[in-house]
Amino acid sequence: MDKGTDSLDGHRCRLLSKRGANGVLPGFVFALFLTATAHAEWPTPRPLDEGRLAVAGLRVVESRHATLVTDAASSAEIDNLPRLIDLAAPQWGERFGVEEDRLNTWRLRVYLIDEEAKFRALGLWPDKSGDFQHGLSLGYEVWVRQQATDYYRRHLLLHEATHSFMATLLGSCGPGWYMEGMAELCGTHAWDPATRKLRLAVIPASRDAAPDWGRIGLVRQDADAGKALSIEAVMRIDNRMVLSTESYAWVWALDGFLDHHPAYQERFRKAPGWVTSDEFDQSFRSVFAKDRRRLDQEWRLFTKTLDYGHDLKREAIDFRGGAPLAAGGSRRVKIAADRGWQSAGVAVKAGEPIHISATGRYVIGHEPDGAPWPCEPNGITLDYHAGRPLxxxxxxxxxxxxxxxxxxxxxxxxxYTPPAAGTLYLRVNDAPDALAENEGEVTAVVTAR
Structure with a gap:
C-alpha cells in the first residue's frame, strides 16, 4: 500500500448465485448488479470450532451483529472491530431503508488476517476468490488483511461490510460505480474512541484524520492535470475488473458529492431502491434531468476545489437567474462571506463590460487564539487561496x-467583461473547508456601461 494514496486495488466483491454447478457465477470478478440475489440465497457462514481455532492461534470476539475471527494480537482497537459493525448497522439501515426486524437479525462474520496460511489450513479461506489483495466480501462473510494503520483497517472493514449489508439485505449493490462508491463513502468514517461514537460517510477533516486513505489527493491530482472525470465517465467505471486506486477515488468523490450536497442529497438517497433494477443508471439520470446542467457545473467545481473538510453545504451554488440592467442602471447586492458562489441577480451578455464596485468589512478567518482577521473586498495578504489574496x-x-x-x-x-452570456455570480475568495470561520458580508454594486 502506498502511504498517502491508499489502495483497494486488489479488492474483489462477487455475488453468489444459484447458477452453475458450483453455485458461483462463472468467471473471476463480477459486479453485484448483474444478478439480483434474494436474501435467502446467501449461505450461512461456515461453522467454527473454537478449540481448533485456539490451537492454531486464532481467537473469536463476538458482538451483537458481528463475529470476529483473527490471528492478530489482542488490543483495544482490534477487539473493538465487532462493536464497530454494531454501531454501523443502524446507520446502514437508515441509509438503505432496511426494516428494523430484518436489521435486528443480521449478522456478519469478519476474518482479520495476519497470516493467510492459518486460515487456509482451517478451511476459512474463500474457495473461489482467494487472491484478493486487501479485502473481500462474500455474502455474510468478509475477509480483511491486516493494515498498517488503525484508521485504514477500520475503513477497509467498513467498506467490505457495506458490500455485505447491501448484498444480503437489499439483494444487490447496484452498478459498479455506485456499489464501490457507497462502500468507499460508508468506509470513510470518524471514530471517537473516548465516546465510542462512529459516524459514517464523512469528508475527512484533515489528512491526519484519515491516514493511508488519500482519495482527495488523487482526485485533485487528476483535476489539476486536466484529467477530471465527468459524472458520466465515473458512471462508466466497471468493477468487473480490478479497479485502480484512482477509480476508487473517483467513485467515492461522486457518491460523496451527491450525498452531502443539499440540492442533490434527497434524490441521491433514493438510489438504494434501484439497486436490483437493470435500469439503475437510467433512473439516476431521470431524477437529475431537470437540473443536470447545474449538477455538472457544481461537480466540476467540486473536483477542482476538493479538499479535506470540504463544506458542501456552504459551497453549494446559490443558483438564481438574473435580469439585464437598463442602460446606465445599477443593482446593489449583498454577498455573504461564509458562502460560495452567489447570484448577483444580473443577466449579462458576452463581451459587454459592466462595472463592479464593493464595500464592506467582514471576518475572513481567525488567529489560533480566536482573534478575527478583518477583511475588505480587496482581500488580505496574511494568507492566500488559489494564488489570490484571501x-x-x-x-x-x-x-x-x-x-x-x-x-x-x-x-x-x-x-468586468463577461466571457459568455448568463447570470453574474460573486463570492469572496476562500477555501471550501474554511467558510464556516467567516462572518459578515460584502455590498456590491453592479453598473451597466
Whole structure:
C-alpha cells in the first residue's frame, strides 16, 4: 500500500448465485448488479470450532451483529472491530431503508488476517476468490488483511461490510460505480474512541484524520492535470475488473458529492431502491434531468476545489437567474462571506463590460487564539487561496467552460467583461473547508456601461 494514496486495488466483491454447478457465477470478478440475489440465497457462514481455532492461534470476539475471527494480537482497537459493525448497522439501515426486524437479525462474520496460511489450513479461506489483495466480501462473510494503520483497517472493514449489508439485505449493490462508491463513502468514517461514537460517510477533516486513505489527493491530482472525470465517465467505471486506486477515488468523490450536497442529497438517497433494477443508471439520470446542467457545473467545481473538510453545504451554488440592467442602471447586492458562489441577480451578455464596485468589512478567518482577521473586498495578504489574496471579491458567469472554476478578481472595484452570456455570480475568495470561520458580508454594486 502506498502511504498517502491508499489502495483497494486488489479488492474483489462477487455475488453468489444459484447458477452453475458450483453455485458461483462463472468467471473471476463480477459486479453485484448483474444478478439480483434474494436474501435467502446467501449461505450461512461456515461453522467454527473454537478449540481448533485456539490451537492454531486464532481467537473469536463476538458482538451483537458481528463475529470476529483473527490471528492478530489482542488490543483495544482490534477487539473493538465487532462493536464497530454494531454501531454501523443502524446507520446502514437508515441509509438503505432496511426494516428494523430484518436489521435486528443480521449478522456478519469478519476474518482479520495476519497470516493467510492459518486460515487456509482451517478451511476459512474463500474457495473461489482467494487472491484478493486487501479485502473481500462474500455474502455474510468478509475477509480483511491486516493494515498498517488503525484508521485504514477500520475503513477497509467498513467498506467490505457495506458490500455485505447491501448484498444480503437489499439483494444487490447496484452498478459498479455506485456499489464501490457507497462502500468507499460508508468506509470513510470518524471514530471517537473516548465516546465510542462512529459516524459514517464523512469528508475527512484533515489528512491526519484519515491516514493511508488519500482519495482527495488523487482526485485533485487528476483535476489539476486536466484529467477530471465527468459524472458520466465515473458512471462508466466497471468493477468487473480490478479497479485502480484512482477509480476508487473517483467513485467515492461522486457518491460523496451527491450525498452531502443539499440540492442533490434527497434524490441521491433514493438510489438504494434501484439497486436490483437493470435500469439503475437510467433512473439516476431521470431524477437529475431537470437540473443536470447545474449538477455538472457544481461537480466540476467540486473536483477542482476538493479538499479535506470540504463544506458542501456552504459551497453549494446559490443558483438564481438574473435580469439585464437598463442602460446606465445599477443593482446593489449583498454577498455573504461564509458562502460560495452567489447570484448577483444580473443577466449579462458576452463581451459587454459592466462595472463592479464593493464595500464592506467582514471576518475572513481567525488567529489560533480566536482573534478575527478583518477583511475588505480587496482581500488580505496574511494568507492566500488559489494564488489570490484571501477574502478578495471574485466574479464569474454561470455559462461557458470557465464557469465557477476560472473566476476574475474584482477587489474594491473593476470593470468586468463577461466571457459568455448568463447570470453574474460573486463570492469572496476562500477555501471550501474554511467558510464556516467567516462572518459578515460584502455590498456590491453592479453598473451597466
Amino acid at each position: 477574502g478578495e471579491l471574485l466574479a464569474t458567469v454561470d455559462a461557458g467552460p470557465g464557469a465557477f472554476i476560472e473566476p476574475t478578481p474584482i477587489g474594491l472595484a473593476a470593470d
